Structures are given as C-alpha cells and as structure tokens.
Amino acid sequence: MSYVSIRNLRKFYGTFEALRGIDLDIAKGEVVCIIGPSGSGKSTLIRCINRLEDFDPASEIRVDGIPVVPGRSLAKVRAEVGMVFQGFNLFPHLSVRDNVMLAPRRVRGTSRAEAGKLADRLLARVGIAEQADKYPQHLSGGQQQRVAIARALAMEPQVLLFDEPTSALDPEMVGEVLDVMKALAHTGVTMIVVTHEMGFARQVADRVIFMDGGEVIETGTPAALLETPTEPRTRNFLGAVLNH
Amino acid sequence: MDLFDTFLNVAVLRRSLPMLLDGLWLTLQLGAASIVAGLILGLFVALLGLYAVKPVRLLMRLYIDIFRSIPLLVLLIVVYYALPFVGLRLTSFASAMAALTLVSGAYTAEIFRAGIQAIPHGQFEASAALGLNQRQTMVDVILPQAVRIVIPPLTNNAINVIKDTALASVVAMPDLLKQATQAQALTANPSPLIGAALIYIAFLWPLVLFVSYLERRYHGGRRA
Ligand SMILES: Nc1ncnc2c1ncn2[C@@H]1O[C@H](COP(=O)(O)OP(=O)(O)OP(=O)(O)O)[C@@H](O)[C@H]1O
Ligand SMILES: [Mg+2]
Numbered sequence: 001m002s003y004v005s006i007r008n009l010r011k012f013y014g015t016f017e018a019l020r021g022i023d024l025d026i027a028k029g030e031v032v033c034i035i036g037p038s039g040s041g042k043s044t045l046i047r048c049i050n051r052l053e054d055f056d057p058a059s060e061i062r063v064d065g066i067p068v069v070p071g072r073s074l075a076k077v078r079a080e081v082g083m084v085f086q087g088f089n090l091f092p093h094l095s096v097r098d099n100v101m102l103a104p105r106r107v108r109g110t111s112r113a114e115a116g117k118l119a120d121r122l123l124a125r126v127g128i129a130e131q132a133d134k135y136p137q138h139l140s141g142g143q144q145q146r147v148a149i150a151r152a153l154a155m156e157p158q159v160l161l162f163d164e165p166t167s168a169l170d171p172e173m174v175g176e177v178l179d180v181m182k183a184l185a186h187t188g189v190t191m192i193v194v195t196h197e198m199g200f201a202r203q204v205a206d207r208v209i210f211m212d213g214g215e216v217i218e219t220g221t222p223a224a225l226l227e228t229p230t231e232p233r234t235r236n237f238l239g240a241v242l243n244h
Numbered sequence: 245m246d247l248f249d250t251f252l253n254v255a256v257l258r259r260s261l262p263m264l265l266d267g268l269w270l271t272l273q274l275g276a277a278s279i280v281a282g283l284i285l286g287l288f289v290a291l292l293g294l295y296a297v298k299p300v301r302l303l304m305r306l307y308i309d310i311f312r313s314i315p316l317l318v319l320l321i322v323v324y325y326a327l328p329f330v331g332l333r334l335t336s337f338a339s340a341m342a343a344l345t346l347v348s349g350a351y352t353a354e355i356f357r358a359g360i361q362a363i364p365h366g367q368f369e370a371s372a373a374l375g376l377n378q379r380q381t382m383v384d385v386i387l388p389q390a391v392r393i394v395i396p397p398l399t400n401n402a403i404n405v406i407k408d409t410a411l412a413s414v415v416a417m418p419d420l421l422k423q424a425t426q427a428q429a430l431t432a433n434p435s436p437l438i439g440a441a442l443i444y445i446a447f448l449w450p451l452v453l454f455v456s457y458l459e460r461r462y463h464g465g466r467r468a
Contacts, residue, residue: 052369075375083373089366093388102384103374155374 003028003190004049004063004159010056011044011214018044019055020214028158031191033201033222036211037237042194045211046161049192050081063159079107082152086164088144090136090151096123097132100151107155115154122150126180142173146180153184160184162193198241202226210234253435260427260436267423268443274337274419275406278344282405283398285345286352293357295378304353311350317411319343324415340412340419348405355397359390396458403451407444420444 002025011019019041026032034042047053049061051068061068063077091099100119104110110118123129126146128139136144145165152160165181166174178200185191185204195201201208201222208225210218210233218231229235293304311319324339334342363386371381413422424440 050373052372075377078373078375081373083370085366085370087366089364089370091367091370091385091389093392103376106380106384107375151374161373 001028002026003030004192005061006049007060009045009048009059009061011041011048011053011059012056018214019048022214022216024209024216026190026192029188029190030206031185031204032193032207032209033205034192034194034209034211035196035198035201035237035241036217040211041214042211043163044214046083046163046192046194049159049161050078050083052083079155080157081159081161082155082157083161084145084148084152084163084165086167088136088141088148088168090144090148092136095133095135096128096139096147099136099147100154103151104154118154119150122153123147125153125183126150127176140173141169142176145169145173145177149177149180149184157189159190159192162191162195164194164196166195166197196241198226198238210237212237250433251435251438253433256427256431256433256435257439260424260431260439263423263427264420264436264439264443267418267420267440270337270418271406271409271420272447274340274344274409274412274417275402278341278348278409279402279405281341281345282348282352282401285349286354287356289349289353290356290360291382293353294360308350308353311347312354314347316343316347316408317414319347320411320415336412336415336417339415340409340417344405344408347408348401351401351404352398355394355401356390358397359394360386362393363389396455399451399455399458403448403455406448406451410444 004026006024009022101115320343410421427436
C-alpha cells in the first residue's frame with residue numbers, strides 16, 4: 001500500500017525539463033533518502049509533493065489517496081505533509097514557541113493554551129525546551145533547524161519532507177539535527193529526505209534513491225545501492241562523493 | 245528693528261494666533277484623514293497589484309503610475325473645479341482629502357509592495373508548507389515583517405502629505421496657510437505668514453528627525 005504515489009511526474013521550467021517522468025511509491029512509515037548530483041532535480045521532486053512547485057497537469061501525485069491539486073484537497077495534503085528546509089525559514093518576528101504554535105492555532109483552531117503546551121512538548125522532544133522564549137536569530141543553526149522540525153511536527157504530519165536539512169549547518173552542528181531525525185524515523189512517520197549525509201542514509205533509510213538529470217536512475221536498500229550500485233552513473237557519483 | 249516689526253510683529257502675531265490655530269486644526273485633520281485613508285488604500289492596491297488576476301494587477305499598476313505622475317495641484321483643481329461639470333460637487337475639505345488620498349495611496353502602494361517583496365521567499369514557502377492560506381500568510385507572517393521595513397518610507401510619505409495639505413488653500417479651504425494669508429491681508433503685515441511657516445516646521449521637524457533616527461537604526465544597527 002503506497003502512501004505517497006507519484007505517477008509520471010514531469011516538471012518544466014520554461015522549456016527545460018527538470019523532472020522527466022518520475023514514478024515512485026512510498027509506503028506509510030518508510031524512510032526514503034534521495035541522493036544525486038547538484039541540479040539532478042531532488043529539491044524539485046520533493047517540492048512537488050506538497051506542491052510548492054506546480055507540475056505538469058498530466059502528472060499525478062497522491063498523498064494518502066488525496067490528489068495534490070490546487071484547491072481544497074491541497075489544503076488537506078499540506079495538513080498531512082510537513083517540510084523542513086535547508087535554510088530553516090523560521091519566522092523571525094515570532095519567538096521560538098510562537099513559531100511552533102502558529103500553524104496549529106491558525107489552521108487547526110487550537111486554543112492558545114493547548115498550542116502552547118504542544119509547542120513546549122515538541123521543543124522538549126527536539127532538545128531545546130529552554131530556548132522557547134528566545135527569537136530564532138539568537139539560536140545557533142543547529143538549534144534553529146531543530147525548531148523548524150518542531151514547527152513541522154506541530155501539525156502532526158504523516159509525511160515529513162526534508163530538503164538538505166544539514167547542508168547550511170556548521171559541521172559541529174550536523175550531528176544534533178541528524179540525531180533528532182533518527183529519533184523521528186523510529187516513530188513511524190513517513191520521511192523523504194534529500195541529503196548528502198551518506199552515513200545517515202546508510203543507518204536510517206529503508207530505501208535510497210539515486211537521481212540524475214531529472215530521472216530516478218537507481219533505487220535500492222542502503223546496503224545495495226551504496227555498496228554495490230549497478231548503474232554506472234550511480235557508481236560515478238558515489239565514487240566522487242565518498243572520495244571527498 | 246524695522247525688520248522685526250515687519251516680519252515678526254508680536255502684536256500682529258498675537259492678534260492672528262486664533263486664526264492660525266483654527267487653520268492648524270483643519271490642516272491636521274486633513275493631513276491625518278488623508279494619511280490614514282491613503283494607508284488603507286495603498287495596502288489594498290499593493291496586495292491586489294501583487295496577487296490579483298492579471299487584469300486587476302495591470303489596473304493597479306496603471307493607478308499607481310498615473311497618480312504618481314499627476315501634479316497634486318492639478319489633481320486638486322480637477323476634483324474641485326472640473327468634477328462639478330459632471331454633477332459631482334465636493335466640499336473643499338472632501339476635494340482636498342480625495343486628491344491627497346489618491347496620490348498618497350499610490351505612493352503607499354509602492355512602499356508596501358517593496359516591503360512585501362523584501363521578505364525572503366522562504367517565508368512564503370514555510371507558511372504554505374504549514375498549511376496557512378494566503379490571507380493567514382499575509383496577516384501572520386509577511387505583513388508583521390514588512391511593517392518594520394516600511395515604517396521609515398511611510399513616515400516620509402506622511403510628512404509629504406502634511407506639507408501638501410497647504411495646497412488645499414487654493415480650493416478655499418481655511419487651512420493653516422489660507423488663514424495665514426487672510427490674517428496677513430487683515431493686518432496688512434506678513435508676520436502671520438512667518439508664524440504659519442514656523443508652525444509647519446515645528447510639527448514636521450520632529451517627524452523628519454524620527455525618520456533619520458529610524459534610518460540610522462536600521463542601517464547602522466545591522467552593521468554594529
Ligand atoms: N526556478 C527555477 N527556474 C529555472 N530552473 C530551475 C529553477 N529551479 C530549479 N531549476 C533547475 O532545475 C534543475 C533541478 O533543480 P533542483 O533544485 O531540483 O536540483 P537539486 O537536485 O535539488 O540540486 P542541489 O543539490 O544543487 O540542491 C536544475 O537544473 C536547476 O537549474
Ligand atoms: Mg536542492
């Protein structure tokens with residue numbers, strides 16, 4: 001039973017075809033890592049899943065059976081799909097707690113008191129309960145990204161999308177964010193993670209997908225894809241990445 | 245000595261003060277009403293200009309460009325003297341407020357547009373990904389951040405509106421300038437005009453200083 005189903009996904013920027021007909025099924029609770037060279041379409045692919053990017057009308061994406069098309073059903077999809085960005089995108093005019101509370105209050109109509117409790121619980125879960133009253137710009141990058149994860153979790157999403165969540169971080173802060181993500185992976189939430197962290201993919205992913213030139217080139221278990229890739233392009237890419 | 249008697253005649257100033265204060269009161273009312281109406285108009289024009297369907301966006305662009313091009317005095321005279329020919333007769337206050345609001349709205353719309361566009365795209369994306377609709381995104385995320393950016397240029401615009409209220413004297417509105425010219429005629433002495441000029445300066449100088457302070461704080465503060 002696939003929870004996220006992608007059929008013939010094509011995406012054009014003008015005449016440039018960034019995604020060239022992608023088919024993908026992701027099961028509930030599955031953790032999928034997407035790897036590939038720069039410009040291969042990884043970000044574009046996951047941004048189509050909650051329709052931050054429009055895509056070709058002939059393509060079809062469904063989340064929990066709901067078609068990802070503009071209108072009411074898109075609102076439902078976005079309520080089930082959380083996203084964590086490379087650049088955090090926290091709201092700078094709101095305290096950390098208010099960042100987490102905003103969506104439950106506005107989208108769900110949760111009371112201020114309830115949303116506050118929820119926020120404190122989530123902030124504790126990502127290990128920054130004591131920073132709740134600060135503003136995002138006063139936190140380190142790793143802390144900001146953990147706030148962003150808590151903010152996404154506040155809508156109790158069934159699917160979490162991560163677009164290179166650790167790429168903007170200083171090396172010493174990568175670990176704390178990956179640890180939070182590892183803990184999440186064991187809670188049964190479906191995760192789709194674009195990453196260059198091969199260690200994370202190897203340890204946590206159920207499946208790794210290699211993309212190049214807007215296509216899925218190869219997919220397999222971490223062991224199979226990372227240790228014994230069959231496609232030459234995959235081998236080239238891994239050779240280049242692992243030698244650095 | 246002579247110069248003082250001519251331009252800063254205390255007796256004349258004292259005699260014309262009530263007239264000047266009446267004029268000041270009207271000037272402030274006209275300025276405040278036009279500023280507030282212009283802000284509301286400008287915000288809506290900016291939002292429609294950014295997010296409405298294409299024909300409406302073009303219409304907003306047209307409005308902004310036209311009312312930034314037309315001299316305020318010309319607009320005011322058109323509203324007051326030309327509109328009655330098509331049956332629309334406005335009082336001098338209403339004419340002045342309409343002209344000031346239309347022009348201020350055009351400038352304000354540009355200021356809001358720039359403020360909204362200065363907000364990083366990631367803020368819109370994070371809001372959309374969380375499921376906020378367009379209105380919630382604006383009200384809860386974008387506008388609170390844009391307001392900080394637009395306060396200095398909006399204050400500048402407010403200064404211009406208050407200055408421009410003086411043009412209302414040409415449509416016979418007894419504002420500060422008009423009262424001053426009338427007092428000058430009555431007393432056969434130009435001191436009331438100097439008095440009016442000093443009152444304008446006294447009101448606007450603090451606003452000018454406020455803008456400089458904000459600009460220093462925003463630009464200087466970043467670097468520090
Ligand atoms: N807004 C845009 N307009 C035009 N082309 C774009 C746009 N966004 C992305 N592209 C192009 O689409 C292709 C895929 O981009 P995408 O950002 O999905 O790659 P990526 O795999 O995420 O790369 P990276 O590892 O650098 O993040 C690239 O060739 C990129 O130049
Ligand atoms: Mg990318």
